Amino acid sequence: MTAVAPGSTIVWLTLAAMGLPFAAFLAIFFVTRPRLLPSLVISLACSAFSLAVAWWLLIHLRGIDAPLMFQALWMHGGQASIGFGFLLDPLSLVMLAIVTSISFLVQVYSLGYMAGDPGMAKYYSFLSLFAWSMIGLVVASNLMQLYIFWELVGLSSYLLIGFWHQKFSASQAGKKAFVMTRLGDLGFFLGIIVLLLNLGDLSILGLNSQAAAKLSPALLTASAVLVFCGVVGKSAQFPLLTWLPDAMEGPTPVSALLHSATMVAAGVYLVSRLYPMYAASADALAIMLAIGTVTMLLASTMAMVARDIKQVWAYSTVSQLGFMLMGLGAGSYFAGVFHLTTHAAFKALLFLCSGVFIHHFGTNDFFDMSRQGARHLRIPMVCITIAGAALAGVFPLAGFFSKEAVMGSLAELDQGIWLWAGLLGALLTAYYTFRLLFVMWRPLQPLQDKQSNPGHDDHQHSGHSSFGYGVMSAALIVLAGFTIALGFLGDKLIAFLHWQRPPQIPHHTWLLVTAILVVLVGIALAWWEFGRRGAAQEGFLRRFPALETLFARRWYLDDLYRRLTDYVVYGVFSRLCTLNDRRVVDGAIDGVCRGTVGAGWLLSFLQSGLLQYNLFAMVLVIALVGIYFLLL
Amino acid sequence: MDSLHTYLFVALLLFCIGLFGLLQRRSLIGMLISVELMLNAASINFLAFNRFLGPDPAVGQIMVLFIMGIAAAEAAIALSLILALYRRLRSIDIEKARELRG
Numbered sequence: 001m002t003a004v005a006p007g008s009t010i011v012w013l014t015l016a017a018m019g020l021p022f023a024a025f026l027a028i029f030f031v032t033r034p035r036l037l038p039s040l041v042i043s044l045a046c047s048a049f050s051l052a053v054a055w056w057l058l059i060h061l062r063g064i065d066a067p068l069m070f071q072a073l074w075m076h077g078g079q080a081s082i083g084f085g086f087l088l089d090p091l092s093l094v095m096l097a098i099v100t101s102i103s104f105l106v107q108v109y110s111l112g113y114m115a116g117d118p119g120m121a122k123y124y125s126f127l128s129l130f131a132w133s134m135i136g137l138v139v140a141s142n143l144m145q146l147y148i149f150w151e152l153v154g155l156s157s158y159l160l161i162g163f164w165h166q167k168f169s170a171s172q173a174g175k176k177a178f179v180m181t182r183l184g185d186l187g188f189f190l191g192i193i194v195l196l197l198n199l200g201d202l203s204i205l206g207l208n209s210q211a212a213a214k215l216s217p218a219l220l221t222a223s224a225v226l227v228f229c230g231v232v233g234k235s236a237q238f239p240l241l242t243w244l245p246d247a248m249e250g251p252t253p254v255s256a257l258l259h260s261a262t263m264v265a266a267g268v269y270l271v272s273r274l275y276p277m278y279a280a281s282a283d284a285l286a287i288m289l290a291i292g293t294v295t296m297l298l299a300s301t302m303a304m305v306a307r308d309i310k311q312v313w314a315y316s317t318v319s320q321l322g323f324m325l326m327g328l329g330a331g332s333y334f335a336g337v338f339h340l341t342t343h344a345a346f347k348a349l350l351f352l353c354s355g356v357f358i359h360h361f362g363t364n365d366f367f368d369m370s371r372q373g374a375r376h377l378r379i380p381m382v383c384i385t386i387a388g389a390a391l392a393g394v395f396p397l398a399g400f401f402s403k404e405a406v407m408g409s410l411a412e413l414d415q416g417i418w419l420w421a422g423l424l425g426a427l428l429t430a431y432y433t434f435r436l437l438f439v440m441w442r443p444l445q446p447l448q449d450k451q452s453n454p455g456h457d458d459h460q461h462s463g464h465s466s467f468g469y470g471v472m473s474a475a476l477i478v479l480a481g482f483t484i485a486l487g488f489l490g491d492k493l494i495a496f497l498h499w500q501r502p503p504q505i506p507h508h509t510w511l512l513v514t515a516i517l518v519v520l521v522g523i524a525l526a527w528w529e530f531g532r533r534g535a536a537q538e539g540f541l542r543r544f545p546a547l548e549t550l551f552a553r554r555w556y557l558d559d560l561y562r563r564l565t566d567y568v569v570y571g572v573f574s575r576l577c578t579l580n581d582r583r584v585v586d587g588a589i590d591g592v593c594r595g596t597v598g599a600g601w602l603l604s605f606l607q608s609g610l611l612q613y614n615l616f617a618m619v620l621v622i623a624l625v626g627i628y629f630l631l632l
Numbered sequence: 633m634d635s636l637h638t639y640l641f642v643a644l645l646l647f648c649i650g651l652f653g654l655l656q657r658r659s660l661i662g663m664l665i666s667v668e669l670m671l672n673a674a675s676i677n678f679l680a681f682n683r684f685l686g687p688d689p690a691v692g693q694i695m696v697l698f699i700m701g702i703a704a705a706e707a708a709i710a711l712s713l714i715l716a717l718y719r720r721l722r723s724i725d726i727e728k729a730r731e732l733r734g
Binding site for chain 2: 609
C-alpha cells in the first residue's frame with residue numbers, strides 16, 4: 001500500500017471529484033431549484049468535472065503496482081479504528097470511470113428526455129446526489145464508509161424511482177425497492193459488526209489481507225455470507241429480485257443509470273472489492289455461485305414473456321447481475337469485473353434507446369411501438385440492435401468477450417452443471433433479446449399514420465424538439481462506441497486488474513464454439529417465431545399456458561412476499577405489537593386512572609358533610625397532641 | 633375552698649360542658665350557646681389566674697371585658713348566619729346543611 005501525501009494533486013483532485021456532486025446537490029436543491037438553467041449548468045459542470053478527474057486518474061495511474069490510499073481517522077476506540085478517505089486501485093479506478101461516464105451521459109441525455117418536466121431541477125439535484133453517493137461508494141477506503149454511501153445510494157434510488165410520485169404505482173415501487181434492499185442491508189450491517197468485533201479493522205485492504213488469516217473458517221464464512229446479504233438486496237438477486245422490475249416506474253434515464261449500469265452493480269462491486277476475503281471461503285463462493293445461477297435462470301425466463309420494453313431489460317439486468325456473480329463465484333475475479341464493465345455500457349445503451357422510443361411513442365409496450373413505426377427512428381434502432389446483440393453475446397461486441405470470460409471460468413469448475421446452466425442462460429438471453437429486436441424491426445400491422453397515436457399515458461412531455469432528439473442521440477452514439485470497443489480491451493483490463501501480472505487463463509476452443517452455437521440457436525429460434533416473414537409473433541411459450549403464467553407472474557415470488565407479509569408481519573408482529581399497545585401500555589394508564597378514581601371514592605366517605613364530625617376530629621387531634629406533649 | 637384549683641376545676645367543667653354541647657347539639661342555637669359557655673370558661677380562667685398569680689390586679693379583668701365584647705360581636709354574626717341558613721333551608725338543624733357531602 002502506498003499512502004499518498006496530503007496536498008498532492010491526486011488527493012486534491014480526487015477529493016474535489018468526490019465532493020463536487022454533493023455541492024451541486026445542495027446548491028440546486030436549496031438555492032437554484034426554482035430556476036432551471038443555473039441548475040442544469042451546475043449539475044452538468046460538476047458531473048463533467050468528476051468525469052474528467054476519473055479518466056485522468058485512470059490514465060495517469062494506469063501503471064500503478066500498489067493501491068493508493070488516503071484517509072483521515074474518523075473514529076477510534078479500543079483496538080478498533082475507522083478511517084474516512086479514498087482507496088484507488090485498478091478496480092475502483094475502472095468503476096469510477098464507469099460511474100462518472102454513465103452518470104454524465106445520462107445527465108446529457110436527460111436534457112432531452114426530461115425537457116418540459118416541471119420538476120426537472122429537482123431531478124438534476126437527485127442525479128447529483130446519486131453521483132456523489134456512488135462515487136463515495138466506489139472509492140471508499142473502508143467498509144463503514146462504503147456502507148454509509150451504500151445507504152445513500154439506496155436513498156437516491158428511492159427518490160428517483162418515486163420521482164413521479166403523483167403516480168401511485170411509482171411511489172409504491174419506490175417504497176418496495178427501499179424496503180427490500182433494506183432487508184438485505186440488515187445482513188450487511190450484521191456482517192460489518194461481526195468483522196469489526198473480531199478484527200477491529202474495517203479498512204478494505206486490511207480485510208482483504210488479514211481476514212483469512214485471523215478469522216476462523218466458520219466466522220469468515222459467516223461474515224462473508226452476511227455481507228453477501230447486502231449484495232443480494234442491492235443487486236436484486238434471488239430471493240430479493242422483484243423490486244428491480246418495479247423500479248422501472250422511474251424515468252427511463254434513471255433506470256439506465258441506477259437500475260442497470262451502476263447502482264445495482266454496486267453489489268457485484270462490493271464482492272469484487274472484498275474478493276480476496278471471499279476467495280478464502282469456499283462455502284461463501286459456492287453460495288454466491290448458486291444464488292447467481294438461480295437468479296440468472298429465473299430472471300431470463302421472466303424476460304421471455306414480458307411485453308413492456310423496460311421490464312424486459314430489467315429482468316435482463318437481474319439475470320446479467322446473476323451472471324457476474326456466477327463468474328465471481330466460479331473464482332474468476334477478472335470475469336466478473338469485465339462483465340460488469342461491458343454490461344454497464346450496453347445495458348445503459350439499451351435503456352437509453354428504449355427511453356427514446358418511450359418518449360416518442362408514449363407507450364412502454366414494444367409491440368405497440370413497433371406498430372407505430374419504431375423502426376423509422378434510425379439512430380436508436382441501430383443502437384438498440386448493437387446493444388441487444390452485445391447483450392446476447394454476438395461476436396465481436398463487448399458482451400461476447402465478457403461472457404466468454406465468465407463461461408471460461410465456469411468451465412474450470414469440477415461440476416459441469418454450472419457451465420450447462422450458464423449456456424442455458426445464454427440461450428435464453430439470446431432468445432428474449434432477439435425476440436424484442438425482431439418485433440421492433442418487423443411490425444405485424446404497421447400503422448400508416450404514426451401521429452394518430454393515443455394519448456401519452458405515462459409520460460407528459462410537451463413536443464419532441466429536435467434538440468432533445470439530438471442530445472439523446474449523441475449520448476446513444478457515444479455509448480454505442482463503448483459497446484463496440486470495450487470488448488477488445490479485455491487483455492488490457494486483465495493486466496491492469498492483476499497489477500500487470502495477469503494469471504494464465506486457459507482457452508477452450510470447444511467452449512467458444514459451443515457458446516457461439518448456443519447464441520445462434522437462440523437467435524434462430526427468435527427469428528423463426530418473431531422475425532421471419534409471416535411469423536405469428538407468438539412465443540413457443542404460448543403453447544404452455546401454465547409456464548407462461550408462471551413466468552409472467554414472476555414465479556409467484558411477489559405473491560409469496562404478499563403472503564409472508566400478511567401472515568408473518570401483519571399476522572404475528574403487528575398483532576403482538578397491537579396487543580402490547582392495548583394491554584400493556586393502555587392498560588397501565590387506565591389502571592392508574594381507575595386507581596385514582598377509586599381512592600378518591602374511598603376518601604369521599606370522610607366528607608360526611610356534617611360539621612360536627614369535622615369538629616370532633618379536630619378536637620380529638622388536638623387532644624391527642626396535647627396528651628403527647630404533656631406526657632412525653 | 634378559696635383556692636386556684638377550685639376555680640380552674642369549675643372552668644374545666646364549664647369548658648367540657650360547652651364542648652360536649654357543641655359536638656352533640658344539632659340545633660345551631662344550641663351550638664351557639666355552647667360556644668358562649670366555652671368562652672365563659674376561658675374568662676374564669678383569666679380571672680382566677682389574675683387573682684392568685686398575677687401581680688397587677690387589672691389585666692385579667694381587661695381581658696375578660698374584651699372577651700365579652702368579642703362574644704357579643706360573634707353572637708351577632710352567628711345569629712345572622714343562622715337566619716340566612718334558616719331562610720334557605722327552613723330549618724336550623726345542622727343535619728340539613730349537608731350540601732358539601734363528598
